[in-house]
Amino acid sequence: MVFPEPTDERVLGAAVRLKSDNLIEPVLIGNPDVIKELAASRGLSVDNLEIIDPDTYEKFDEMVAAFIERRKGKATDDQARTILKDENYFGTMLVYMDLADGLVSGAIHSTGDTIRPALQIVKTKPGVSRTSGAFLMLGNRDSEKYIFSDCAININPDAQALAEIAVESAKTAELFDIDPKVALLSFSTKGSAKSEEVTKVAEATRIAKELAPEMAIDGELQFDASYVPSVAKQKAPESDVAGQANVFIFPEIQSGNIGYKIAQRLGGFQAIGPILQGLNKPISDLSRGCNEEDVYKLSIITAGQAIMSK
């Protein structure tokens, strides 16, 4: 697993623990002297961890050629050499070239800088037109396990994109033993309000049901109608999802990103992610507000995605 940000203490701490717990073989990207000095200052040892320095990497020319080929006319040799000194581009290329199984970054870098290399190089799986970012939300009780999506990538998805996000999120839920009941959220329930925004969610629901007729998917639903059985009875009595939803699809990124952070910071839920859905290889983006435990857990999930895709 590639860690492009080992000079961040949370990332370094998690990588050392993942190795000593025998869960993951971390590959740290950066200058070995700098990384070793930071580790020593924290009383950690990175002697048994692989460290690759882009400045001295012996397969750099091979990587440049593979990048130019992948970007087909979008990068010259000179541009590729500069771009690949960036730790996220370099780490993503290690995954693309099958020299590593996955990557976890984003503790320091913004989401855009973390995932742009993956969108450009790794790209989406056949049949998936866009990547999206889901959170696994864990409450205090075992039964409190939900997926929130898309909280991270698509700024204002159209109905088709939202429908695809709903279907991909249901598949992500299955990875965590959640039997998905997918609610496409809105400020309206079944036509109680009229607006372009509501029409988009209703249309996305129709498309999602067409894409995955076997799945329990419904919308447009307000959050209370999707989650609270008594409210569901009043607002959407015919729905097979209302009152029991466990996969919540937000209509655009503002509500998704705000919504997960409220559940995390006010509601006390653990938010693990964003787990990127629909990519050819597992690349994960942390929130910059993460702690060491979040890095540790997201790395295990990313490793799980790698194993499932083999």
Ligand SMILES: CC(C)(COP(=O)(O)OP(=O)(O)OC[C@H]1O[C@@H](n2cnc3c(N)ncnc32)[C@H](O)[C@@H]1OP(=O)(O)O)[C@@H](O)C(=O)NCCC(=O)NCCS
């Ligand atoms: C994801 C994001 C960075 C992509 O934007 P961008 O860098 O402007 O991307 P571009 O439109 O230039 O596209 C770059 C490449 O990614 C691809 N791409 C963009 N969005 C994509 C998506 N959702 N799924 C798959 N591919 C995508 C494009 O097709 C393009 O590929 P190409 O270069 O091979 O043609 C942008 O949508 C974004 O900033 N989203 C919000 C991120 C954020 O701040 N989240 C909040 C915190 S988690």
Ligand SMILES: CC(=O)OP(=O)(O)O
């Ligand atoms: C997921 C997310 O919101 O990331 P960040 O906090 O880094 O912007």
